Amino acid sequence: MKILFMVIGDYSPISGVGKTACSLAREIARDQDLTVIASGEYSGDPQEINFHRAPFWHPGKVWEYFIPLPVIWNFILGSWICRVYRKRFDVIHVFNGLVWSKSALITLQMCQKGAFRAAGGRSWRERLRRKTPKHLAILFLEWLVYRWGFFRRLVVCSRAERDEVIRYYGVNPEKITVIYNGIDPPDLSREEAAGLRRARRAESGYRESDRVCLFVGYDLKRKGLGAVLEALESLPGKYKLLVVGGRDTHGEFGQLIRRRDLKERVAFSGQHRDLTGFYAAADIFVLPTRYEPFGTAILEAMNWGLPVVTSETAGAAELITPGREGFLLDDPEFSGAIAALIRRIGEGGRAAEMAEAGRETARGCTWEKRGQELLDLYINLGSPK
Secondary structure: OEEEEEEEEEOOOOOHHHHHHHHHHHHHOOOOEEEEEEEOOOOOOOOOOEEEEOOOOOOOOHHHHOOOHHHHHHHHHHHHHHHHHOOOOOEEEEEOOOOOOOOEEEEEOOOHHHHHHHHHHOOHHHHHHOOOHHHHHHHHHHHHHHHOOOOOEEEEOOHHHHHHHHHHHOOOHHHEEEOOOOEOOOOOOHHHHHHHHHHHHHHHOOOOOOEEEEEEEOOOOOOOHHHHHHHHHOOOOOEEEEEEEOOOOOOHHHHHHHHOOOOOOEEEOOOOOOOHHHHHHOOEEEEOOOOEOOOHHHHHHHHOOOOEEEEOOEHHHHHOOEOOOEEEEOOOOOHHHHHHHHHHHHHOOOHHHHHHHHHHHHOOOEHHHHHHHHHHHHHHHOOOO
């Protein structure tokens, strides 16, 4: 089978849709003839994947994040590539963007209209940011492609995303396939993992009696850092918070930390490509996100044996049984509930039980399994008409 992956943007294994595309490409290329078209450079083995560069516009300057030209250019270029290659490949699969093509499968990792609605309760500045010409262009292209059915199949990362595109755009459910994100389980024994935990906690200055809560996310506000900080204030001093991912760009969280006298209990670590050491050092994973199509970090944390406190709205929550791998929040902004659930895990005596249940669930969600699910979809679809 000849398969084309088109990544509208950089083909990067760091995070987001790029990581999904890279992980699935690695699995698909084991047995299939795979070609990847994307911007940027490819550092993998050229014998496994035929890689070709395309001049997709990846915004780099601040003003480029607000104008619609990059979105429109990528839409036109991606649609043209689909048209040119539609008879050369059995499958054309598009990641990280929209195209106008009934030959293409489109992986949808975030419904922009859903994200727009989720931002409704924010400040007027945050709502205004969602009404830039760029975002309005994306909303128009979503309507154009999804409402009029100019795609072969939508591949979504959760049932929640499936329900959103049906609700907002009237997409036929039979044209949507749910394939959850996956993970690569670490190749470490229990003894090696325990050694890594001791080393990383010692480096970070955590005592064995400390209960370290890990928060991972780039958009700190959307993912609920403010509510976590408020919850931390009501917890005993042994509970610490480690924040990995985004930066406190406007200093609002720094002000909140100073007002609530949490400076000695909160550490910001910035962005990292490898989160292994952070998962190893933590005891509990906390992500009361307001809107999350999936949340791969939740699955990765479960794989490391961390009981999870997250929102019912997170896509990965569909894989969690409350009380087994962790707990789910119906109101991610209620700091009292977050604090109560963290304390329940930290002092309830079931953390080890939850850790084992989380590992069991997560290790049934490998990229190898997701790659096979995707290949099965390709086979069932057959050759495009």
